[in-house]
Amino acid sequence: MEIKKTALAGTLESSDIQITLSPATSGGIQIDLDSAVASQYGDQIKDVITTTLQGFQIENALVKAVDKGALDCVIKARTVAVAQRALEQTEPAWEVL
Amino acid sequence: MADIRDLHLRVPSVKKEWIAFLASHGLSGFSDAEVASVDSVIGLFDGDRLVGTGAIAGNVLKFIAVDEGDVPGANFNQVVSxxxxxxxxxxxSHMMVFTKPQYETSFGHVGFTTLAKTAVGVLLEAGAPGIKQYLTQLPGVQDQAHKQVAAIVMNANPFTQGHRYLVEKAAAENEIVDVFVVSTDRSLFTSAERMQLVQAGVADLKNVRVYPGGDYMVSYATFPAYFLKSGDDVIRYQTTLDARLFRDWVAPTLHISRRYVGEEPKSHTTAIYNTVLAKELPPAVQLIVVPRLTQAGTVVTATQVRQALANHQLATVQDFLPVSTWQFIQDHQDELLKRIAKGVNIRGN
Structure with a gap:
């Protein structure tokens, strides 16, 4: 799926994650992660984001994630929201959920 | 948990409280014009007590101040978010912030990248496309390594023989010339028109490339004083940030080793800018100041062209303009005069 525009979801409040998704023409899903717990959970966070985006058939994207200690379910929810905004989809993507 | 509300500064009591809050956080002395230029202002409230504020103007975050609550950084993050x-x-989708050096780390924690800093201020950005994307996606920059590359930044409001003279000189002395046209739309000629006139005016020079300056070169974000009347200290501080951003990001990425500027006999702001460039750019980038082109004893400036247009004396400046610009003004005279009548400033830059 082609990303139509840059989108943002989530906040910078504690236990949340703010994700910005923007288009890329190549290079796969590239994630730039800011997190206080990146050394312990960085790979896990990136994995949740990548898997969720792949669920939308997004192949190439630039992702900026600013994590404030979000749990996996929050990361997934924010990724779904940002993907739907970037793809300009209004119907919930049930198969990804 | 504190909640966010809009602050309506048109209400005098709200504005008074807001100004007092900013002053208690060391933010004061800004002009009414600057306050009027914001698109919206928010307040963070703990009950009825104001504990934080921030504003947006165009794509710029401004007037950010917060009290530290029980959780360090929480109020700040909520406002920025x-x-x-x-x-x-x-x-x-791309945003910038101008702030004091002590807030650099706080913005760093919420994903901002520092573009330039001085002892009194720092400029950061977030979102996409960022400066790296902007610079690497310019067409033709790949072959600039190992070449003698020069750059010129111009507003070209409108493009004159003076601009042409500067570009020609740079084109003759270098292998490639990158011309950046100021993108901010606050001049008599729109950014699309200025871009088009520069492209038309240098079309025959094969080693010249024309690019929009984006948010990075003399933009309303990096250098508001170029567009708003400001004091010398403010101009000096903003031009220093602009010069350092060029030196630390633009020049290395595009392999630019020289920057050409026109000597500035008339505009006070631009004269300070040139002095600051001379101080900040070397040794990484050599600054070359070119004396202004004179036509029949007068210095060619775009200011005179705009003045002549406003006074219906276009014929007096025909010699100042390349055919393409002359033709454009002829064709769009009514529209331009309408803009002047509407109050577009023609005396500034």
Whole structure:
């Protein structure tokens, strides 16, 4: 799926994650992660984001994630929201959920 | 948990409280023009007590001040987060902030990248496309390594023989010349028109490339004083940030080793800018100041062209203009005069 525009979801409040998704023409899903717990959970966070985006058939994207200690379910929810905004989809993507 | 509300500064009591809050955080002395230029202002409230504020103007975050609550950084993050969401909803996926050096780390924690800093201020950005994307996606920059590359930044409001003379000189002395046209739309000629006239005016020079300056070169974000009347200290501080951004990001990425500027006998702001460039750019980038082109004893400036247009004396400046610009003004005279009548400033830059 082609990303139509840059989108943002989530906040910078504690236990949340703010994700910005923007288009890329190549290079796969590239994630730039800011997190206080990146050394312990960085790979896990990136994995949740990548898997969720792949669920939308997004192949190439630039992702900026600013994590404030979000749990996996929050990361997934924010990724779904940002993907739907970037793809300009209004119907919930049930198969990804 | 504190909640966010809009602050309506038109209400005198709200404005008074807001100004007092900013002053208690060391932010004061800004002009009414600067306050009037913001698109929206938010307040963070703990009950009825104001504990934080921030504003957006175009794609810029401004007037950010917060009290430290029980959780360090929480109020700050909540304000910045709300402003970012609002900017995104307004269609600004790329955002910038001008702030004091002590807030650099706080913005770093919420994903901002530092573009330039001085002892009194720092300029950061977030969102996409960022400066790296902007620079690497310019067409033709790949082959600039190992070449003698020069750059010129111009507003070209409009493009004159003086601009042409400067570009020609740079084109003759270098292998490639990158011309950046100021993108901010606050001049008599729109950025699209200025871009088009520069492209038309240098079309025959094969080693010249014309690019929009984006948010990075003399933009309303990096250098508001270029567009708003400001004091010398403010001009000096903003031009220093602009010069350092060029030196630390633009020049290395595009392999630019020289920057050409026109000597500035008339505009006070631009004269300070040239002095600051001379101080900040070397040794990484050599600054070359070219004396202004004179036509029949007078210095060619775009200011005179705009003045002549306003006074219906276009014929007096025909010699100042390349055919393409002359033709454009002829064709769009009514529209331009309408803009002047509407109050577009023609005396500034």
């Amino acid at each position: 709300e402003l970012q969401t609002r900017l995104m909803m307004a269609g600004h």
